[in-house]
Amino acid sequence: MELQFDPENPKYEYITNGGRAIEIFKELAKERVLAVDVETTGLDPHLDKLLLLQVGTPEISYIFDAREIDLKNLPIVHEVFENQQIIKLFHNAKFDYKFIRRHIGCETLNIYCTFLAEGVMTAGLGASLGLKDLAAKYLGLTLDKELQKSFIGLTGKIVPAQLVYAGIDTLMLFPIFEQQLVKLNKLDVAKIAKLEFSVCRVVAEMELKGIYIDQDKWRGIIANLDTKRHELAQQFQDMVRPYYKTTQEDLFGNTADAININSNAQLMDLFNNKLGLDMPSTGVAILKTTDHPAVNLLQDYRGYEKLISSFGDTLLAKINPITKRVHPSFMQLGAATGRFACNGPNLQQIPRNTEEAPFRECMNPAPGYDFVVADYSSFEMRILADLSGDENFVNAMNGGLDMHSYTASLMFDLPYDSIKTEHKDKRQAAKAIGFGLMYGMGPMGLAAQIKVEKEEAQQYMNRYFGAYPSVKAFLDGMAENAVKNGWSATPGGRKRWYKQPEKSDPDYNKKLSNIQRQAKNHPIQGTNADAVKYALVFLHERLKKEKVKGDVILTVHDEVVCEVPEDCSHDWSKIQEEEMVRAGELFIKKVPVISDPFVGKVWEH
């Protein structure tokens, strides 16, 4: 690969006055493709400063000093970024988008992101996607990212070494872009890459906006849980103390804990060596089947410990001092299947509301706004119905039947109407099978799940697949092709790649089984992800088109939450439903796609 720039001596111009900036942007406006990068004092667009904005052509990088130039008030800057005809190249566009949006005020349209493109082309392989990695992979360049850190908290002058670093970052993007384009087409994932680029902007806006959390209510919940946790811990310690002779009192007469209740090693010692129980682990599945007062106390304690440690003060500490909201990070290629992953805080794992821990009730819209919450109803089941095309499955779903009850009636040869009334346990079993099989579960797993012998579980599976023969054919076909090709794909064109194990690998069979299960699940989970991502793009477009002063603020796998003004929230809920259904119907045509919208002041319905 012949580089068009000299990595030792990149061509750049450093601009510190508005007049020169206008001249340059007028020229840049004539380009078809521009590379963009920013240098900032930190990672938080609300707290940290924008230092440099680099905009480059393949030949030269223009480095604008954002402290010296009032970029926000230069219309030509906005025109270039919002110009649909000019492709803007980034590496991890989401980051730059947020700073440009927050500090310059413009949206960036027509994004190409080398980070996302690489992620789409290596999904499932666990490849490193940093700019440094791509520079090495595509250009054979060794990049020194040390200078990137030199911008953190910077208040003084920019030095030439920093400008060289800043310049290379845009110049590099062009040759990477060119090579990726060829590869995207060769691997037939250009369409899904485009989807990711479109979603990127919605995600960036979503992260900027964040979500309000009622701190007082949150603290109240935690305090209550903490009291209960403490009581249970005390009871547990009092109960097990007699088994530990060395227990001592401190100066104040407080009795020390006999063991650390959070230590599984110590719990195992207690249960197996002191209480005479024979337990393979301290997991909830084992605890449930063990009848001992200490075990019961531990289970109750664990419930509170989990909630407090994972969702207590640590989450409140993430509230942004500027916006007073939390700003989770949504990683759009966080999962190998195409699903989002979320962290800092992970709002995708906030517990469902219960009476004593209604955490989701603490997430509220701003004054004068409503939440519109909508999820896809039984979406993965509908996807399986459509992709397999199984006649029984599709007909039952189109007949509006309760699928788990219908499955149970077929499997156990019972009248459909009797399932919900007399045979609830059979419905539960059918449900477990239905979900388990979407994940490639075998008879062992099923037996453990519904507490029957392996042979009986195998019989259930045989009857399930007997009732839905095309479901079996579809899942087996996915597994077979994944092993044969080294990848699986969704109808939307999203691929997931698999490292094919060597025949000589001692774990060959284990790894092969893993691939087969992952490949059975991928088209289902992946199609869900594809539909939600199209929905996010559609919703964002409609918010603009209808001039609704609201935002998409959260997505949880099959659910989207918008925050919109009260006076239009009911109208918007219809639109949200419509757009989510439209997105789902891109892939699901044999059974209905149903989205249930809900308007209110709290998350969850």
Next chain:
DNA sequence: AGAGGTGGTG
């Protein structure tokens, strides 16, 4: 610092 165990979500 990283692995392993446990458990929260879809």
Next chain:
DNA sequence: CATGCACCACCTCT
């Protein structure tokens, strides 16, 4: 052969 997918956070232990 091993035994249900996809994640992230917190804890303990090494």
